[in-house]
Amino acid sequence: MSYENLAGRTAVVTGAASGIGQAVAVQLAANGARVALLARRGERLDAVAGKIRAEGGQALAVVADVTDDASVEAAVVRIHDTYGTVDLVVNAAGVMLPNPVDDGRIDEWRRMLDTNVTGVLRVIRAFAGDLVAAAGEGRTADLVNISSIGAHIPFPTYAVYGATKAAVTYLSQSLRTEFGPRDVRVTNVEPGLTETELATHIDSAELAGQLDGMLEQLGWLAPEEVADVVAYAASRARHVNLRQIMVLPTRQA
Template sequence: MNTSLTGTTALVTGASGGIGAATALSLAAQGASIGLVARRKDRLDDIAEQIRAIGGTALVIAADITDQTQAAAAVEQTVQTFGSLDIVVNNAGIMLLGPAESAPVEEWDRMLAINVQGLLYITHAALPHLLAAADGERGTADIINVSSLAGRVPIAGSAVYSLTKTGINAFTEALRQEVAGRHVRVSLIEPGPVATELFTHIRPEILEASQEAFANATLLHAEDIADTITYVVTRPARVVMSEILVRPDGSQW
């Protein structure tokens, strides 16, 4: 790594497992203090202990970021505890697949709330702190939005999930343009299929078909995406990695 994160603070949403947990551990290993945000406190406590075991510092924040008040409070609690906010990783998300014709609309509501509104609420609350941090010694601050290959390549059964990820892509690029001259780097990470619990949220009848589709596929690991995010935020301040698509070897998508 060209740049250590010692003295910085990172807030990671969806930090109770998968990409979020792996990213929190990776950033902590580089010296960042970590605000861990998710709904499952017991899982966050476990990640925090793993961070402390490697000499890192972590703050557990059990919050539902689909509630604007809780999202803003998570940001403020992180800043009050550590004194600044240098990196935000908007990772929280849910993937509920299936044909649009028979889909429970409640699933669409959940995806829009978590994947889109939660990201917007965290970003809105964090921006003033990130802009302030960008004027500090490090000379930059980072927003990392975790999207998906589905935001580029919609497939049957992923209509609304792909809609949420395409929306994240558009928001990320527009925001990048807005703050580009103020030293806040805004980056989009688009993972292909990753072996996480994301698939377990799918209805059983849809899950069976999804498992068959991916039965012989190579899947990425959460650590692969965490490594990518860590690479992005440890570049020199002059380097902006605006968009990274990460596919597994042999992917046809």
């Protein structure tokens, strides 16, 4: 799908080495945006950036860890040096580690909280000034956070993951009161079952089997289908904010 209003924009996409983040980066670049791809895996990032450039797009691969302050700050410097200020930020980095709460896996809880919540906040802190400045100049400015249907619907063993995504959904809602009056749009996208690498993070054969069963029964979205929703929202006229989008496979209630 082609969205002309994305041409000439400068975007940052986290989690861009795979899944929804990768698909968003490819989609934005295909529509004429300059895209800075952020993730931890340099080889994967280089491959995605190479694909974008081979198809005529503009891409900058930036190895960065959203759980590390210094890493994010260094990424900002590199992006500003190469592309200047940013007017579109997509927080797609995330980790999903389902296990029963009474297993007491504090290390997993910290990892999900630091990536899914604090990581989002680090990126927002890094580029909020850019977004506000862009909007102040009359340009379109967007913050897009990728949350999850898990923010609303509880699944056994996914309590902490769902709680992190509920935090992102609430954060997005609250940030509209701060950024909206300054013409910065905030969009929260909540995908349902989507075919990504998140499933490979599951270390329990039983839980992995349960997820496979859900996917077989309900079907799933391709990352590109979620990316299309992001691109559509970000390409609307600047006074139109698609604030909350839930996108599910048709069979998922």
